[in-house]
Amino acid sequence: MSALIIGNWKSNGSKETNKLWIKDFFKHIKDDAESISAICPPYVYLNQIVDLCKRSNIKIGSQDIDFSQGARTGSISAKACKDLGCNFSIIGHSERREFFKEDNLDIRKKLICAQDNNLKIVMCIGEPIEVYDSGTTKEFLKKQLIDSIDGLDLFNDFTIAYEPIWAIGSGKLPSSEEINVIHLYIKDIVQSASKNNFTPKVIYGGSVSSKNAEDLFKEDHIDGALIGGASLNGKEFANIANIYINRGH
Ligand code: PEP
Secondary structure, X not given: OOOOEEEEOOXXXXXXXXXXXXXXXXXXXXXXXXXOEEEEOOHHHHHHHHHHOOOOOOEEEEOOOOOOOOOOOOOOOHHHHHHHOOOEXXXXXXXXXXXXXXXXXXXXXXHHHHHHOOOEEEEEEOOOHHHHHHOOHHHHHHHHHHHHHOXXXXXXXXXXXXXXXXXXXXXXXXXXXXXXXXXXXXXHHHHHXXXXXXXXXXXXXXXXXXXXXXXXXXXXXXXXXXXXXXXXXHHHHHHHHHHHHOXXX
């Protein structure tokens, strides 16, 4: 089962607060929701979290990987993440693109490297507000996708996270119907551009909370969620995963 409700803790957490999070999460999560849930703590806490979760079905991922290893001071390789017990890694998050100047081709290299190391991938794409306002979201996403996956064989539960940049941390998001249409479009593009005609799961990210989760998850092509702010609270995150498991389809 792939991870479909994923918490990205970003640069948050401490040894003490992580323990409290884990306690809260396991107190509230339903058994069948556990195996579709995953958290991505900062690298330095991966060992602690893997250890705290070892008797559970929750998956652990890294927030990013480098596209290579060896003489790359300060970076973390796919091989090291796998070695620490990560099931998958996020790549292409808009904060990596904006603050660390990563482009579509860097993300393509990361994807190839992860697949070579048998590490699953959740690849983020998403448009800025100017693109959304001008009605050219599909064209923008198509370029991100084609640059990063065209002609590649995709496997290992390869997943896309559609995250409109303007929806991240803002409390504003497109309607669930709009998101559904975009997800179907993303599936079509990936299917026709990948060498093996692979249809990915597409999860949504941007201001997801337990208040809007039910409305989002009723849509056929919203296969899960990537959650930032709301994932910092173990109970809130568990509630979102429970809502997903109880959705009607
Ligand atoms: C994110 O940054 O990936 C994200 C979805 O953040 P938030 O849930 O806080 O909008």
